[in-house]
Amino acid sequence: xxxxxxxxxxxxxxxxxxxxxxxxxxxxxxxxxxxxxxxxxxxxxxxxxxxxxxxxxxxxxxxxxxxxxxxxxxxxxxxxxxxxxxxxxxxxxxxxxxxxxxxxxxxxxxxxxxxxxxxxxxxxxxxxxxxxxxxxxxxxxxxxxxxxxxxxxxxxxxxxxxxxxxxxxxxxxxxxxxxxxxxxxxxxxxxxxxxxxxxxxxxxxxxxxxxxxxxxxxxxxxxxxxxxxxxxxxxxxxxxxxxxxxxxxxxxxxxxxxxxxxxxxxxxxxxxxxxxxxxxxxxxxxxxxxxxxxxxxxxxxxxxxxxxxxxxxxxxxxxxxxxxxxxxxxxxxxxxxxxxxxxxxxxxxxxxxxxxxxxxxxxxxxxxxxxxxxxxxxxxxxxxxxxxxxxxxxxxxxxxxxxxxxxxxxxxxxxxxxxxxxxxxxxxxxxxxxxxxxxxxxxxxxxxxxxxxxxxxxxxxxxxxxxxxxxxxxxxxxxxxxxxxxxxx
Numbered sequence: 001x002x003x004x005x006x007x008x009x010x011x012x013x014x015x016x017x018x019x020x021x022x023x024x025x026x027x028x029x030x031x032x033x034x035x036x037x038x039x040x041x042x043x044x045x046x047x048x049x050x051x052x053x054x055x056x057x058x059x060x061x062x063x064x065x066x067x068x069x070x071x072x073x074x075x076x077x078x079x080x081x082x083x084x085x086x087x088x089x090x091x092x093x094x095x096x097x098x099x100x101x102x103x104x105x106x107x108x109x110x111x112x113x114x115x116x117x118x119x120x121x122x123x124x125x126x127x128x129x130x131x132x133x134x135x136x137x138x139x140x141x142x143x144x145x146x147x148x149x150x151x152x153x154x155x156x157x158x159x160x161x162x163x164x165x166x167x168x169x170x171x172x173x174x175x176x177x178x179x180x181x182x183x184x185x186x187x188x189x190x191x192x193x194x195x196x197x198x199x200x201x202x203x204x205x206x207x208x209x210x211x212x213x214x215x216x217x218x219x220x221x222x223x224x225x226x227x228x229x230x231x232x233x234x235x236x237x238x239x240x241x242x243x244x245x246x247x248x249x250x251x252x253x254x255x256x257x258x259x260x261x262x263x264x265x266x267x268x269x270x271x272x273x274x275x276x277x278x279x280x281x282x283x284x285x286x287x288x289x290x291x292x293x294x295x296x297x298x299x300x301x302x303x304x305x306x307x308x309x310x311x312x313x314x315x316x317x318x319x320x321x322x323x324x325x326x327x328x329x330x331x332x333x334x335x336x337x338x339x340x341x342x343x344x345x346x347x348x349x350x351x352x353x354x355x356x357x358x359x360x361x362x363x364x365x366x367x368x369x370x371x372x373x374x375x376x377x378x379x380x381x382x383x384x385x386x387x388x389x390x391x392x393x394x395x396x397x398x399x400x401x402x403x404x405x406x407x408x409x410x411x412x413x414x415x416x417x418x419x420x421x422x423x424x425x426x427x428x429x430x431x432x433x434x435x436x437x438x439x440x441x442x443x444x445x446x447x448x449x450x451x452x453x454x455x456x457x458x459x460x461x462x463x464x465x466x467x468x469x470x471x472x473x474x475x476x477x478x479x480x481x482x483x484x485x486x487x488x489x
Contacts, residue, residue: 032137041170074100074130092347101156102130141171179242182222208250223257227300232270233381269374293327303336318356408441
């Protein structure tokens with residue numbers, strides 16, 4: 001970001017003139033940036049009917065206590081992408097639709113993405129693993145969003161999503177996923193945290209500008225992070241920080257997310273704690289008018305290759321979403337272990353999910369001692385992390401985030417980023433809940449550290465082995481072998 005050096009990072013709403021000066025540069029990153037006209041983009045959004053708007057659907061689901069279903073999907077060419085999403089809308093009965101962006105676009109490598117488009121046209125095969133929205137520009141995006149009946153969200157994994165956001169919002173997408181932490185630490189190796197937070201302040205300020213002009217766009221921080229044994233308090237802390245950063249720039253509709261870990265009680269507790277604490281922290285910083293919804297991501301780890309067994313994993317995630325009363329669930333496909341699913345397999349995952357959710361629509365998980373304890377632990381841990389983060393930032397969530405990662409106060413397991421401490425080590429307890437073998441430099445109380453130690457020890461005793469890293473390895477491969485806890489043979 002040119003001018004980034006002149007901009008001191010802080011969690012303060014960007015001045016409009018500063019934003020507009022940054023905008024000139026962001027739009028020049030690829031020729032299609034010239035297609036974006038803010039006033040025209042806002043006028044285009046204003047004409048989109050309510051039933052095709054993400055915010056309307058989420059508000060309806062919140063009011064009715066329903067869980068909506070949404071797949072992941074994206075192919076390189078416009079017409080094929082429309083065919084794919086139409087299939088998921090009709091045959092898959094999806095409530096909400098995605099557009100998953102390709103890997104080159106995520107890294108701002110638009111020339112490579114263009115080559116992938118050309119090769120896809122020649123070969124008749126998808127040569128990119130998603131939809132290169134920047135290359136297709138505003139016109140290409142509008143062809144997609146106008147061809148569908150359901151709202152469409154941009155899903156990606158981009159540390160610098162400024163141009164992508166400009167083009168897709170002007171292109172009629174009504175929700176934009178990601179954040180400066182969740183689309184950096186799990187996805188990039190060498191992008192400084194300060195840079196991504198500034199890039200994402202730009203995204204949120206743009207969404208805030210649309211909001212000021214009467215167009216409410218949904219924003220969704222990416223909950224699962226690395227998707228592998230992430231302790232709930234870590235992912236919840238990140239989601240809450242990204243919600244605070246977005247709200248400061250004027251975002252009014254936020255979906256906070258969580259990736260299923262596998263233990264029913266812990267997963268339900270995590271979603272409920274996340275919703276509750278997000279609202280508490282938003283209120284604390286004066287953002288009482290933000291509508292908060294939740295999303296559960298079905299199992300993000302290894303899947304069984306056998307289709308029937310894969311369906312079982314999908315249905316388990318669906319049950320968790322329904323019992324946690326998540327506002328929506330991101331659905332996996334039975335071909336998860338094999339790579340990119342066919343549209344038929346993707347639709348089958350959606351229908352299986354919908355069936356489970358409908359069957360559980362009138363059921364609730366009774367509050368009990370275990371659930372209450374788990375919620376209390378998650379909330380206490382999250383508060384420890386967030387309070388220390390805010391303390392490090394002297395009350396400023398953006399500065400605090402940078403310093404918290406430097407200090408290992410926030411630490412994401414198995415993340416590639418060199419700006420992540422990588423000191424914590426998670427493993428499952430005897431009941432499959434995610435605990436910590438090593439709490440690294442997390443600012444937990446002695447009581448919390450002892451709790452984790454005791455829970456892991458309980459498992460070691462049951463398995464007649466010492467507490468070791470081998471547990472972690474066993475746990476990572478367990479689901480693909482048909483178990484949750486990686487027990488020794």
